[in-house]
Amino acid sequence: MDARGRRTGVGYYLRVLRVVGGIEFKAKYAGAALGYLWSLAKPLAYFGVLWLVFAHLLRTSNQTDNFTIFLLMGILLYWFFVDSVSAMLPSVVERGSILRRLAFPPILVPLSASIGICVTFFANTSAIAVFIAADRVTPHPVWLVLPLLLIELYVFSVGVGLLLAALFVRFRDVGQVWDLASQLLFFASAVFYPIGIVPEWAQKVAFLNPFLQIMQDARHVVLGSSGPNDLSVTDVYGAWGRLFSIAIVALVFVAGISLFRRESRFFAERV
Amino acid sequence: MPAAIEVTGVSKSFRIPHEQRTYFKEYFLHPFRRTSYERNDALDDVSFTIERGEFFGIFGPNGSGKSTLLRILAGIYVPDAGRVRITGRLSPFIELGVGFNFELNARDNIRVNCALAGLTTNEVAARFDEILAFAELERFVDQKLKNYSSGMLMRLAYSIAIQIPFDILLLDEVLAVGDQSFQEKCFATFEEFKQDGKTVILVTHDLPLLSRFADRVLLLEHGVVSGVGPFDELVDAYRESALVG
Numbered sequence: 001m002d003a004r005g006r007r008t009g010v011g012y013y014l015r016v017l018r019v020v021g022g023i024e025f026k027a028k029y030a031g032a033a034l035g036y037l038w039s040l041a042k043p044l045a046y047f048g049v050l051w052l053v054f055a056h057l058l059r060t061s062n063q064t065d066n067f068t069i070f071l072l073m074g075i076l077l078y079w080f081f082v083d084s085v086s087a088m089l090p091s092v093v094e095r096g097s098i099l100r101r102l103a104f105p106p107i108l109v110p111l112s113a114s115i116g117i118c119v120t121f122f123a124n125t126s127a128i129a130v131f132i133a134a135d136r137v138t139p140h141p142v143w144l145v146l147p148l149l150l151i152e153l154y155v156f157s158v159g160v161g162l163l164l165a166a167l168f169v170r171f172r173d174v175g176q177v178w179d180l181a182s183q184l185l186f187f188a189s190a191v192f193y194p195i196g197i198v199p200e201w202a203q204k205v206a207f208l209n210p211f212l213q214i215m216q217d218a219r220h221v222v223l224g225s226s227g228p229n230d231l232s233v234t235d236v237y238g239a240w241g242r243l244f245s246i247a248i249v250a251l252v253f254v255a256g257i258s259l260f261r262r263e264s265r266f267f268a269e270r271v
Numbered sequence: 272m273p274a275a276i277e278v279t280g281v282s283k284s285f286r287i288p289h290e291q292r293t294y295f296k297e298y299f300l301h302p303f304r305r306t307s308y309e310r311n312d313a314l315d316d317v318s319f320t321i322e323r324g325e326f327f328g329i330f331g332p333n334g335s336g337k338s339t340l341l342r343i344l345a346g347i348y349v350p351d352a353g354r355v356r357i358t359g360r361l362s363p364f365i366e367l368g369v370g371f372n373f374e375l376n377a378r379d380n381i382r383v384n385c386a387l388a389g390l391t392t393n394e395v396a397a398r399f400d401e402i403l404a405f406a407e408l409e410r411f412v413d414q415k416l417k418n419y420s421s422g423m424l425m426r427l428a429y430s431i432a433i434q435i436p437f438d439i440l441l442l443d444e445v446l447a448v449g450d451q452s453f454q455e456k457c458f459a460t461f462e463e464f465k466q467d468g469k470t471v472i473l474v475t476h477d478l479p480l481l482s483r484f485a486d487r488v489l490l491l492e493h494g495v496v497s498g499v500g501p502f503d504e505l506v507d508a509y510r511e512s513a514l515v516g
Contacts, residue, residue, distance in 0.1 A: 003361045007363060007387075101347075104387050
């Protein structure tokens with residue numbers, strides 16, 4: 001029998017994450033209703049401000065139908081991605097003392113951090129389903145693609161999160177770089193405007209980020225095309241564009257896991 | 272039957288930089304400046320063997336490398352040189368109570384810690400009552416750990432640690448907290464481990480404890496093994512070095 005006993009294998013990782021996720025979920029709702037409302041407040045505040053500013057502007061220029069849901073989906077997906085990465089990034093450094101004193105796979109630290117974000121995301125999404133019902137968007141079988149897109153987004157955020165978490169142990173600048181990058185991402189990745197209104201070269205750059213492919217595909221699945229400028233990755237990169245995007249996700253994920261595994265041998269003494 | 276733990280020529284040193292380079296700027300501004308390090312040789316060419324079923328004590332003055340050695344045995348630190356061969360399942364808890372989340376109650380902490388240690392949900396459920404009973408904390412199961420006293424925390428942590436199936440238990444300074452009656456209960460578990468053929472490795476300054484339970488002890492001084500053998504043979508050497516510092 002291996003010295004790690006049963007602390008190895010996919011089943012073990014899933015068990016730990018399920019227990020941690022369940023307890024996070026409970027902690028969030030039991031006696032902390034206000035705490036949960038705050039996590040809903042952030043996306044709603046962004047939504048409110050952007051809606052006031054852009055709804056009129058974009059509607060009068062015939063840019064988007066259904067701007068309400070278009071914007072809500074963008075904001076929810078953006079914060080899901082950014083919050084997961086932001087939670088994973090400092091997690092290893094913050095839990096340094098546990099890593100030095102408990103023998104368990106370090107990768108569980110960032111993964112459990114991301115589980116908490118998933119819980120919030122699903123709670124927010126169900127709250128916001130009310131808006132969707134009010135806006136009379138009827139569910140359609142094609143919505144079954146949505147879970148696949150969410151899995152793709154989660155895999156992407158885990159890849160980025162593991163990369164940054166491992167780098168953060170060596171370089172504390174990574175935190176500031178990510179703060180800036182995530183801000184830029186918000187403005188550059190068509191969360192609150194249709195991507196087609198920026199020049200073609202900028203579209204090509206923007207779609208290098210799989211986040212944009214995922215967000216646009218999700219919007220198209222729910223809303224159909226919201227207008228001539230509401231492009232998807234295949235409009236910019238041709239028929240293979242989506243595969244190209246998924247390949248980037250896979251690459252980032254593999255890079256994240258392998259860098260984290262290589263570096264994690266020394267986390268206990270470096271953090 | 273192979274030994275439970277076989278350590279051959281293990282060395283470990285930590286480099287403590289005089290100026291920490293944790294920002295990119297320092298690499299850009301002074302790319303060629305050699306960072307000067309303080310080299311701290313925590314362990315130097317340590318070799319020993321622990322047989323299956325032994326109660327093995329590791330002692331020595333402060334800063335002699337005991338905790339580093341224990342973390343290497345647990346696989347938390349990677350040795351610079353040498354080999355560690357472990358036969359059997361290691362308990363994951365080196366220091367007790369570090370995996371606790373003080374904002375959660377005992378119930379949830381037990382579930383998280385047991386899951387981390389590799390138990391399934393059913394196995395946790397089967398052991399749950401026994402963990403609480405041994406720790407004598409049934410009445411406090413729904414209280415957040417931030418309201419626990421240090422003795423209560425230690426009881427809960429030890430109680431969890433011994434409910435995880437293991438062949439080899441590594442413990443660093445555990446029984447410092449806890450009242451007399453709980454200590455006696457822990458000692459009783461030591462006897463049980465011995466009967467079950469489980470290996471216990473204990474790092475401690477508690478000489479009476481070592482004299483009572485340890486089959487053999489290892490005296491570590493400045494990262495070097497000063498001796499391995501029965502406690503009585505090594506205790507004088509230890510007293511001397513602890514006094515001299």
